[in-house]
Amino acid sequence: MISDGQFAADLFCNVKFLRISCYFDVSAIFPISFLRRFYNLEGLDVVFCNFKELASFESEVHEDKYMSITTPKIKKLKLDLVNNIRHLWKLDSPLDHICASLECLELWQCNNLINLGLDLSFFETLTTLDVWKCNGMSELITSFKVQSLVCLVTMRIRECEMMREVVASDEGETSYEIVFRALKHLELHCLQRLVSFCLGNYTLRFPSLEQVTLSQCPRMKNFYQGVLSTPQLHKVQLTATDFRGRWAGDLNATVEQLYKEQVGYRGLKNLKLSDFPELINIWSRNPQEMLDFTTLKFLEVCDSNNLRYIFNLSMVFRLGQLRQMEIKRCNNLEQVIKEEDSITMVEEAITDNSKIINIFPRLQSITVESCPDITSFYLGSKGLECPSLLEIKIANCSNMTTLISTFSRDEDKESIIGDEVDNVSTFFSNKVSFSFNKSSFIHLSHG
Structure with a gap:
């Protein structure tokens, strides 16, 4: 791993994108302190590495005020084939500052990742969430955490073998309203165990939802059994190019019709x-x-x-x-x-x-x-x-x-x-x- 004092402090100050790949030492610690050299970093990819975590779950104090000032605030983070990671990071870790302005999060082929979980402050700025082939996930996020996704515009969940629901219930909670205020585009693809978007007892509101693409989800009998509002939605697309789509009056009725017709089995590989x-x-x-x-x-x-x-x-x-x-x-x-x-x-x-x-x-x-x-x-x-x-x-x-x-x-x-x-x-x-x-x-x- 690159040593922090190996280069001049300003050597990487103009780098906009950084890719860390093919680091297989399971005992390695993610080089969080080294990132402070990339003052203007906007995009970070971590690909095919054995990191168990991106930052310690123990409360960490920044080395000095200089680090807080110089640590970049990235807009895009991608984890691909980081198979040992189970959680992203915890509130108050150094990455909490680095991702304070995060707009796009891509989680690809991270098979031990349980869910988004924990207290992640970047939720409030996130506009795009793309999850692909994360086969350890049975749900994406809990109902309490989803309240922070106030800016989320696009959500894609694809080919996650164990995904049973997208929004899971928090233990001991009472029913309340969940609002995806900004969500316009939702894609659910090849989720063979998915039975519903949410199995809890809530009111789900999608005031901005315009596009739903649903394919290869053969167990999905309905979108949601509770109170559901999607005033801007008028079709469900079977593919991205299925511009005509299907519609049976509302989202739930449409998903139920697709289930009866066994449309979810089409295209299975x-x-x-x-x-x-x-x-x-x-x-x-x-x-x-x-x-x-x-x-x-x-x-x-x-x-x-x-x-x-x-x-x-x-x-x-x-x-x-x-x-x-x-x-x-x-x-x-x-x-x-x-x-x-x-x-x-x-x-x-x-x-x-x-x-x-x-x-x-x-x-x-x-x-x-x-x-x-x-x-x-x-x-x-x-x-x-x-x-x-x-x-x-x-x-x-x-x-x-x-x-x-x-x-x-x-x-x-x-x-x-x-x-x-x-x-x-x-x-x-x-x-x-x-x-x-x-x-x-x-x-x-x-x-």
């Missing part, structure tokens, strides 16, 4: 099906009812006893982006892909009179574990080809005697499968090819 019991019920009844999953890249199906198969054959044509599939502990599962009684749609998809169907064009990995009733990945009259497949792992599936009923491999591809499997030939026959490359392998275990 990662789906853990076990997290959505209501979705499993639909899936087990008829996978054809499922909405557009053309963007899905990762699918995990675990601990389900309701599914006898995952896909029917016609459904797989909509999964062109799927890269990874994991199926574990599904006791009644018999096949992964089932061929329908009528395969007209499948036959129409084959344009070259071939009996081989190219499915999952980007699928690279298949894992099937601890599914005692499964007998095959696919049994059907058509052959399947997965041109990008790199890895197949089958473990603890004692009744699985056939992976694919129709499968062919060239002699040079057979050598890639590996010496650990003695009965590979029983898993494949002679019609379809998985296009293995040189890094491909298959692991079969019935332990």
Whole structure:
């Protein structure tokens, strides 16, 4: 770390932006005193560092009056991949002075960050708050602290896996009014556990709110169940470019309608099906009812006893982006892909009179574990080809005697499968090819 006395006091006085990155010593202390050399600093980025805190939580006294005078007051702070940090800082720490005029706060990929928390004075000047991939957050801020966000104009919360509500209740408080006076733009994106903006008993008022963008929040049944006022809002956008938007008379009614239509599942890239019991019920009844999953890249199906198969054959044509599939502990599962009684749609998809169907064009990995009733990945009259497949792992599936009923491999591809499997030939026959490359392998275990 740079020593404080290493440079002349005025060497950095004209620097407007500072980036601290790639410092991995977990015992390191954030160089708070060194920042006083940057008299006119306006922007500070802390990226890919192991700092546990940006300033000590113990009450600290400035070294001297000179430090208070020369310490900069930044307007923008960004923390990106600062994974060890749990809280930002406490009132009366040196950073409290540095961020006294903070306007923009970006918190990206800080997975141990619990919430904004603590007594942060900069809330009163903050106009933009952007939170992305902070997977340790179950809420953003408590209801008492939110009263300080008097200047907040834009709030974006995206891809936070554990986020259940944005505003959480403070313990022991009575109901009161919460007003976001200046908030105009609100974006909630890919928050798979979010059930409501707030679960407390308050009156929520958004007198300036003009734009709400809501996407990939499949559990959000309503925006807020209590008293809600949004006089300037007349639509909910599904994307930033969805200028027409949706509107059912008010914000709550619109969110409820989107939930009933299962719009929140559109555009999902990662789906853990076990997290959505209501979705499993639909899936087990008829996978054809499922909405557009053309963007899905990762699918995990675990601990389900309701599914006898995952896909029917016609459904797989909509999964062109799927890269990874994991199926574990599904006791009644018999096949992964089932061929329908009528395969007209499948036959129409084959344009070259071939009996081989190219499915999952980007699928690279298949894992099937601890599914005692499964007998095959696919049994059907058509052959399947997965041109990008790199890895197949089958473990603890004692009744699985056939992976694919129709499968062919060239002699040079057979050598890639590996010496650990003695009965590979029983898993494949002679019609379809998985296009293995040189890094491909298959692991079969019935332990």
